Amino acid sequence: MGITTDLARFGAAVAVPGLPREVVNRARVLVLDLIGSIVRARHDAESTQPMLGAARALGLGAGHAGVFGDPCRWIPAGAAFLNAAFAHSLDFDDTHAAASVHPGAVVIPAALAAGEMAGASGAEVLAGIVAGYEVTCRVALALPARAHYARGFHPTATCGTFGAATAAGRVLGLDAAGIESALGIALSQTSGSLQFLANGAWTKRFQVGWAAMSGLVAATLAAEGFCGPTAALEGAHGFLRAYAPDPVPENAVQGLGKSFELMRTAVKPYPSCRYGHAGIDAALALRAAHQLRAEEIVSVTYGLSQAGVKLIGEPAAKKADPQNVVDAQFSAPFVIACALATGAMTWDSYQLLLRDPTIGALVPKVQCVHDAEIEALGPMAGRITIAARGRTFSQVVAVPAGEPENFPDIGDLRAKFDALATPVLGPERASRLADAVLVLDTLPDIARLTRLGAPVLSARLAG
Numbered sequence: 001m002g003i004t005t006d007l008a009r010f011g012a013a014v015a016v017p018g019l020p021r022e023v024v025n026r027a028r029v030l031v032l033d034l035i036g037s038i039v040r041a042r043h044d045a046e047s048t049q050p051m052l053g054a055a056r057a058l059g060l061g062a063g064h065a066g067v068f069g070d071p072c073r074w075i076p077a078g079a080a081f082l083n084a085a086f087a088h089s090l091d092f093d094d095t096h097a098a099a100s101v102h103p104g105a106v107v108i109p110a111a112l113a114a115g116e117m118a119g120a121s122g123a124e125v126l127a128g129i130v131a132g133y134e135v136t137c138r139v140a141l142a143l144p145a146r147a148h149y150a151r152g153f154h155p156t157a158t159c160g161t162f163g164a165a166t167a168a169g170r171v172l173g174l175d176a177a178g179i180e181s182a183l184g185i186a187l188s189q190t191s192g193s194l195q196f197l198a199n200g201a202w203t204k205r206f207q208v209g210w211a212a213m214s215g216l217v218a219a220t221l222a223a224e225g226f227c228g229p230t231a232a233l234e235g236a237h238g239f240l241r242a243y244a245p246d247p248v249p250e251n252a253v254q255g256l257g258k259s260f261e262l263m264r265t266a267v268k269p270y271p272s273c274r275y276g277h278a279g280i281d282a283a284l285a286l287r288a289a290h291q292l293r294a295e296e297i298v299s300v301t302y303g304l305s306q307a308g309v310k311l312i313g314e315p316a317a318k319k320a321d322p323q324n325v326v327d328a329q330f331s332a333p334f335v336i337a338c339a340l341a342t343g344a345m346t347w348d349s350y351q352l353l354l355r356d357p358t359i360g361a362l363v364p365k366v367q368c369v370h371d372a373e374i375e376a377l378g379p380m381a382g383r384i385t386i387a388a389r390g391r392t393f394s395q396v397v398a399v400p401a402g403e404p405e406n407f408p409d410i411g412d413l414r415a416k417f418d419a420l421a422t423p424v425l426g427p428e429r430a431s432r433l434a435d436a437v438l439v440l441d442t443l444p445d446i447a448r449l450t451r452l453g454a455p456v457l458s459a460r461l462a463g
Contacts, residue, residue, distance in 0.1 A: 003252045004233045007138065008180035010256050011131040011166040016123045016441050019130060023260050024441060027130055029413050030094055032437045033267045034104045035068050035453065036420035037092045038083055040347065042069030043424050045089035046325060047202035051209070055082060065116040066450025069424050076113040079450075080164075080216045083109035085209025088156070090347055091329045092271035092420075096264060097379045097403065099140035099159070100149065100307070102208070103265060106160030107132030107167045110212045114171035114219065115446035122443030124171050130262060132167025132215075135183075136160050137261035139233065142252040143244040146307055149194070153243060157192025157207035162232075162239070164215020165222075172223045182219045184228025187239055189214035197311075200326035266380075266403040267413065270345040275308030276332045277402070278382025282395035283339040286386055294341040294362050296388040302332050303371025303383040313368025320364045325350045333366035334359070336384070347420075410438075425455050 016024060042048060052070075055061065060078025067074055067082045074082065087093050087105035094104040111128040114120070140148070140159040148155050165186040169179040192207040222228060233239050233252065240247035270280050279302045286292060302313070312332040313319055322328040328335070328350055337359050338349045353359045374381045377398040386393045399406045408416075414434060421430040433452040436443065443449065 002231050002234045003142070003249050004183055004231050004238075005176070005180055006253045006256060007135050007166070007233070008183060009176040011135060011170050011179045012174060012176040014127045014131040014170060016127050019127075020260070023130060023262060024126065026263055027126055027133075028438055028440050029410065030104050030262070030265065030267070031108055031129065031440060032417055032434060033413060034087050034093055034108050035433070035437060036417035037090050038067070038086045039069035039424050039453065040420040041086035041089035042067065044347065045086065045205070047089060047205055048086065050202075051082065051085055051206070065113055066447070066454055068450065068453035069421075069455060071454050071456075076117045077213050077216060079116065080109045080113035081209040081213040083112065084212030085205045088208040089205045090271045091273060092268050092347065095266050095268060095274040096137045096140070096261060097266060097274070098264065099137040099261070100145035100155055100379075101136055101140045101159055102156045103133045103136040103160065103163060103262075105208050106156060106211045106215070107136055107163045110164035110215045111167040111171050112446060112450065113212075113216050114168035116450065117220075118172055120171050120446055122440040122446055122449070125446045126441045128167040128170035130260070131170045132163040133262040133265065134256070134260065135166040136163025137265070138252040138256070139163070139239070141261075142233070142240055142247055142249050144248060144251065147244045147246060149307065151244065152194050154192035154194050154204065154207060157211045158190050158239075158243060160208065160211040161186045161190045161214050161218075164212045165218040166215075168216045168219035169222060172219055174219065174223055178222045179219075180230065180232075181226070181228040182222035184230060184232040185218035185221050185226065186215055187229065187232040189218065190239060190243075196326065197330060200322075200324040202326070204326065264404050266400075267408065269401045269408070269416070270335065271347045272329045272335045272345065273312050274380060274400075275304060275312050276335045277400040278304065278380055278397040279332055279336045279384055280339045280345050281397045281400050282382060282384035283336050284343065286384060286393050286395050287340055287343055290393055292340065292386065292388055292393070294337075294358050297340065297362060297365060298387040300336060300340070300366040300387075301385040302336060302366060302368045303374045303385070304332075304368065304381070305375040305379055306370045307379070308382075309368050309370050316367070319368070320366075322354065322363075325354070328354055331363075332368050333363045336366050337362040340386075425453075429455065
């Protein structure tokens with residue numbers, strides 16, 4: 001049997017009673033973390049209104065499925081698309097460092113939409129989420145992701161389509177053959193380009209939404225008996241051969257069912273590209289330890305991995321002059337300057353500081369360089385070196401906050417959720433939604449969750 005068959009068999013067999021308790025507990029909090037981002041992005045992301053308008057024009061509204069933070073109901077495909085696009089709009093969603101993907105943004109919305117289609121329980125949806133995380137991350141590891149990036153692909157969107165198909169297929173009750181067919185159908189829909197980096201385009205968010213919807217479509221077609229190709233991943237014209245030059249297919253199934261990539265998924269304390277988080281951590285630590293002021297800083301050097309430099313450090317002139325939120329999210333100089341100047345890097349930092357003169361003066365002083373010694377510590381490690389007051393201050397962060405080895409406790413995760421969701425839903429409704437997510441696998445009907453995620457319509461939410 002090939003790896004597509006093995007992954008399909010695994011996906012069909014996942015069930016909450018057979019999962020390690022720590023996997024179930026971690027899956028719950030990853031859902032909580034993602035929903036907070038969806039709620040806030042529904043109202044704050046600048047790309048939201050065009051996506052809502054297009055979704056309505058395409059007839060994706062007037063259904064029974066929910067979008068978190070939205071008072072309307074949508075057809076399941078529309079809910080999968082919008083929830084996933086919003087999940088990725090703040091760049092605050094979870095990250096798997098080795099696979100270089102954001103698995104939750106694609107997988108969770110697809111599983112929830114399938115759950116509303118099927119009237120599924122929370123346990124069935126959670127099983128689909130676990131299956132989807134494993135497939136998304138393992139497919140990315142098999143490419144491997146760096147080579148995939150080098151060809152200009154966005155692995156969250158490409159690999160995520162397979163994870164979304166698996167998650168939705170599991171929730172819809174497909175057997176192994178059905179999920180294998182869904183993976184084959186997903187192959188025909190797999191896309192996602194890094195060209196958004198050229199001008200801060202909104203396609204990064206869109207293509208994640210499209211991947212979730214594509215996975216749901218693939219699973220639904222398979223559920224109706226539509227035949228997809230076999231060996232979708234490893235075949236002669238399959239994903240791995242077509243999308244990367246030297247794939248390592250065995251990575252997709254190594255330890256499958258025994259070792260869970262979901263447990264190697266990090267959450268973000270800052271709404272920006274994960275490669276910059278070690279720099280933010282280090283900048284905040286140095287600022288606090290030495291009471292550094294922005295006007296004292298002569299230069300800042302951020303040493304990180306080669307892959308990180310390419311995403312958030314090059315071209316240097318563009319990263320030193322971000323023109324919009326997407327530019328800023330992928331600019332290490334901007335996010336590090338915010339941390340040094342204000343002692344924080346939050347979603348509100350973009351609106352408040354993108355044109356701030358203090359930040360504008362500091363950003364060009366931040367240089368990104370490849371640091372082989374730092375890269376050897378881990379893919380997300382970083383070193384900040386600051387010249388100020390005639391001295392040099394340096395800080396290494398081997399494991400940024402939020403990584404599995406440095407995972408936040410439930411109090412910190414709940415605080416992040418509250419900060420994102422409460423301004424939209426209000427404290428009482430946000431609290432009820434969080435409470436329900438944290439017992440997700442006990443809910444008899446997943447629709448309860450999406451109903452709690454719909455705000456009471458107010459003047460602020462009318463748009």
